[in-house]
Amino acid sequence: MDPSSTEREFGRILEESLNEIFIFDAVTLQFLQVNRGGRENLGMTIQELRELTPVDIKPHMTRESFEALIQPLRNGSQETLVFDTLHRRKNGSDYEVEVHLQLASFHDLPAFVATILDTTKRNQVANDLRVRNRAIESVGVGVVISDASQHDMPIIYCNHAFERITGYGTQEVIGRNCRFLQQDDRDQEARHTIRETLHSGEECRVLLRNYRKDGQLFWNDLLISPVKNSAGVVTHYVGLCNDLTQRIRAEVEKSDRETRLQAILNTAVEAIITIDEWGVCESLNPAAETMFGYSVKEVIGQNISMLMPSPYREEHDQYLQNYLRTGEKKIIGIGREVVGRRKSGEEFPMELSVSEVRLKETRLFTGMVRDVTELKHAQQQLIQAERLTALGEATARLAHESRNSLQRIQIAVETARLHCDEHQLLVDQLNSIENASDRLHALHEEVRNYAAPLNLEFEETTLAKVWRSAWSATQHLRQGRQVHLIEQIPTDQIYCRVDRFRFEQVFRNLFENALVACSDPVEIAISVTETHTPLGDKWRLSIQDNGVGLDEQQRRRVFEPFFTTKAKGTGLGMAIAQRIVEAHGGTISVGSGFLGSGQRNGAEFIIEISR
Template identity: 30%
Template sequence: MPVEISDLSFTSSDHDDEMTAKSTFDEAFQPFADAMPVMVWMCAADGSAMFFNRKWVEMTGLSMEDSLGDGWTRAIHPEDQKHALATWQHAIQTRANHDVELRYRMVDGSYRWHILKALPTLNADGTVKHWQAVCTDIDDQHDSFERELRGRNRVLLSLAEGQPLAKVLDEIIEVAEELRPEMIGSILVLDQQEGCLRHGASRQLPDFYLDAMEAMTPGPSVGSCGTATFTRKRVIVEDIHTSSLWEDYRDLATRAKFRACWSEPILAPCGRVMGTFAMYYAEARTPDARDLQFVESFAKLAAIAIERVTVDDELRQMAAIVDSTDDAIILKNLDGVIERWNPGAERLYGYSAKEALGMPIDLLVPEDCIDELDANTERLRQGKPVNHFETTRMTKDGKRIHVSSTISPVLDSEGILSHFVEVQNDITQRVQAQAELDRERSVLEAIVHGIPDAILLAKLDRKLSFVNESACRIFGYERSEMEGQHGAIFYANQDDFRQQAEQRFNLTATPQKDIQEIRWRRKNGEVFAGEIVGTIIRDSYGKPIGYLGIIRDVTERKRAEATIREKQRQLSTLINNLPGAAYRRKYDGNWTTEYISDGCQELTGYAPEEFMSGTAKSRRGSGRSDESDAEGLVTSSTTPIDERAFLNWASVIVAEDRENFAMEIQQAISEKRPFQLSYRICHCSGEIRWLWEQGEGVFAGDGDGRVVALEGYISDVTELREARERIIQSERLAAVGQMISAIAHESRNALQRIQVGLDMLGFEIEVDSESRADLDRIARAKGDLLRLFEGLRNYAAPMQLDSSPEELSAVWRKAWANLQPSRDNHPAQLIEEPHSIELTCWLDAFRIEQVFRNLFENSLAACNDPVRIGISCTAAELNGTPAVCVSVRDNGPGLTEEQRARIFEAFFTTKSKGTGLGMAIANRIVEAHQGTIAVGDAKDGGAEFLITLPRTLS
């Protein structure tokens, strides 16, 4: 290290001659100077050497005499003489301290670096008395400095080459460890986002140590580096084993064989901590000044590296942003010449960078905007800002576009204006959209003011901020009178005002959105009815900013509604008192009902709302036995309807009549004429009824021929048809009776004569002869003819009942017992299923026995052995009166569709022998008892007949 000596005090007068001074100096200073380990010398005020100590002579080989005056300069290295002497002369002239590094030739001819420090000693008047100088050998230090300088240059070269930060930091550690081989270097980088230390660089720290230090959070006692980061100050730990800072990490350091750790915070120019540079030693160690200078120096070098790489990264990021942004970024010089043109500018204007660079900015400016450009440039030159403004520019293809532009000045390193940068983005679509928005706003204003309803906007205090023209018309105020007023003045009842505040215009409750009728008050005091809807107006963030109310004056509508209601009441009364039902149905496959009058209940048993809703209410089974398809109402004579069933008009029409029903209507629609038709339906009770319907199609008003509905009238003609059928039947039977009477009158005698002849021939013809067989056949033919006459007579004869309360089971058992002779050749069994109902009915036992006997005879004839005939009974209703339904079913082949349809026709038979009158007579007997007989649907095969008889006769 350089050694400085302070001024020595001499007692000689300022006017002593030079020899006296030198003699005094030699006596006082010579022994002291010779004892010093560095070269010491003294010069006169003019710079000529007067004295050198023994060390000078020993080191340079120059004698005292050869060195006096300017002889000492011969020991200076030729390359250093000019600089050293110039600085020496400057110090003499300025009387300033002299400090210079230079090389002296040694006695062995080699040159070593020294640092020369000379200080002037002044007289009382300020003039220089003499100079004292000390030369210290710094050759070893200079070599270390050179090596450090070369290491620094390596680091700076890595930075200049754009090497990654990790590589640059690793280079710093490598240089440091080359300069200080006994130490282990480490750089930790502070994660600015997470606030923890990350591994930056280390060449010798063990992996387990690095893993333990990773993501370490700085603190006041977190080793050397964590503490240095936290305190922003250098932390010197001379012995880790005794330092409280390493208490939590001492075992880790011991494992890594560390005893000392010095850590210097790496600070950015702004003072922000970026990390730490640390020096580890294997033994306890106290740093000297050079150590501290070294650690500080390398921390600064690391700061330069981190800052430079960070800045470079930021510059690259900025360049990437400039290149990737959609905005056009244009750099121009003070003359308006384009010097930077990013991809956004290429996309916006259509010019490539090659085409745009070097061109004047006027290239992009329409002629009518040149003055604006010049004015903005002048403002910038005067130091005035040109912030965001909108203007027009021209693209390469000559298209005018709207841009939003900001122009900023660019200053050089000396703060002088050098360039302008323009940032522009295309707002053409926005400008066009704004124009469209303005147009739509005009349209909206026209709509708002043209709407006949009152539209009112209010602030959160419910004071009106806007009303439309209809509001003025409805309430009788001018707009200026309404806007700013509290909404309460328009309510006829202040309770309504408070209710609206609680339910519709309440910021904390669920808003009421339905239409509500309220009484309102006009300016002239008139009270009127009006409907209000309203809502809370919120901004894009959901924050309430006001209220919207729409009020409709319903005074005229309520008058019209009252008139319509009266007319509807009159029409409804008229329609509902007709003996039938008026309807409106869709023209679809299901004939979906849109409207049907109350007479529907009497016609079908279903309420009008059931047809109009398409859903039938649940009902108990009612004896209905017709078959319905998938679109129809599925019911059963014995099964209760526990679930709601689908209901439409098609579903109540008897299946056999549906096709003809549809064809008749379609034919009339195609010919655009009204239609009339009769068809059968199945009443809700299960009864089959005949309806007569007249209607016509309702065609769309657009003239395309599309049918939108059917409208018409339906009436029940069941009794009319039954009466007609009875008349026809009576007429038919009367005719048959007359015919039979005539035939019987003439034929009875002929049959008697035939019988007499047969009896006589019976006596004459031998029993075993061939003629006897012919005679028997004649007798059988005569018997068949007689039975035919009897059947016709019974069918045609008037039906007179001799009724009394009878047990049905006794009747069918008697019929079964009377068939004992017919059953002798058949293994037959009558199976009565258990029942819990009362079987007593008012009936003619003889006639009903005839019905059962006919059914039993048919089963015995149709079934293969063994014959099984089952009987079961259920409760039923007929026309609203209690009844009993008896099911008779066998195990035979069953009936064909034709047989099922014609089984009750007179003279229709499935037997080779028979009149075909048995089932027709049975039908007459049951109908005479006000009951029904129908073919059932035996699930297990065979034939089934359902006989339903009322318990009492009306």
């Protein structure tokens, strides 16, 4: 090939190159030749350019600074020089360039050859990257990038936030797989999700238990996005980490509080019911279910008035509307005793306190209900007991006063008697007065005895001695009658600590009742057995007669004060007997009335007392 044609061809290629090529005189710095790329970018003709030097198109440079720059080329200390600067177009606009400069010769004269790259685009990309990098660095979300093309996908980048969240520095993280954040806590459902998603090349979001460098748990709300290259192959994974620890802790605490509140509601003794503004029941606790006998399902969504009897049932809606309209409180914040109605229809007294809860849009009313049936009952019993105490005191006073009156009657009778020895009718009348007076005295004594406090004086004695003494005291009732006391006892040595005087009264009352109730021939049987109970060893005494026995009402009421079947009697005998036995820590009850053979079926009383 012709060498000159080759040179021409080469020159043509340089001329056509999109890179800008400038040749300028080494001495004058004036441009000698500029290719098309350079001319077009600057917007100047070669004639215009031949009047200029490189300094003229570099707005930031002076002849001196340019000379200083190219000095190493001039003195041969450097072969090429690369530097960035700006070029100014003819129209005044600038563009960034990278200049490659070397000293050569042109037409045998020393000249500089500059190859120029327009770096506007390249710098723009770099600039964009820098901005994005800054953004990634400054966001609050932890960002981590793994290289999917390397074995075990090591981390190649993490931002500040990631360092802050995990406590690890970048250098400690780079090169490791992200899973090191789980430490030993590997058994997490979310890991499977991640694995599956990574396989499918999809984005995924999971909540992971991760651990900081200091070992502290943090809840990592992790979003993993794959980055694919132009061929669709995943090259990187970008992870965005959000530390949800605070929020989750708050949620756990809230749920804890709710659980605790629920537990309180569930275990409260009081019934707790909430209703809305229209009186519709929204909730009720187990105590409310028990109290009213309805299940939750039966009440929720129903009007609360179903738990009230008439007329409240009909009036409740009106109450509520009145309150909502006028704000006049009848019960809210006050509490009062009202009547409730169970599912069974039974009405019961209850203490109700209502409080109002204002929510954003609406309001709720919470009712706390206490069933005071038992309390009322106890109160009535207390009132009854107080009344009895008062009655007892009045009785003691009455007995005392009546003794003085009885004494006067006695004196009057006896004085009169001294003056009517001969007059049989008067003597009879005086005897009658005296008998009536005696009878009145006896009744007063019995009532007084029941009302007076029991002060027991215990002594060790055998019960056989006590009932035999009581039996002797009934002598006057047995005169002229056929009466037998049958003792069926293992031994006479039935030792026991009792108040002999009081306990004798128990037997006497039992014997007297038997003697009145039975017709001749009367048999009264006492049998004694030893019993062993968890509470200790006891004597069990059975006192049984051969009368007609007790009917159902008598069996039930025989120990009630003032209950009597005798024509003459205060009805206190058995009540007193019970009081005395119980004061000894024993019990007295009505027995079945049957003895082994089934022959007898009179009244039977059982006394049990500690040995």
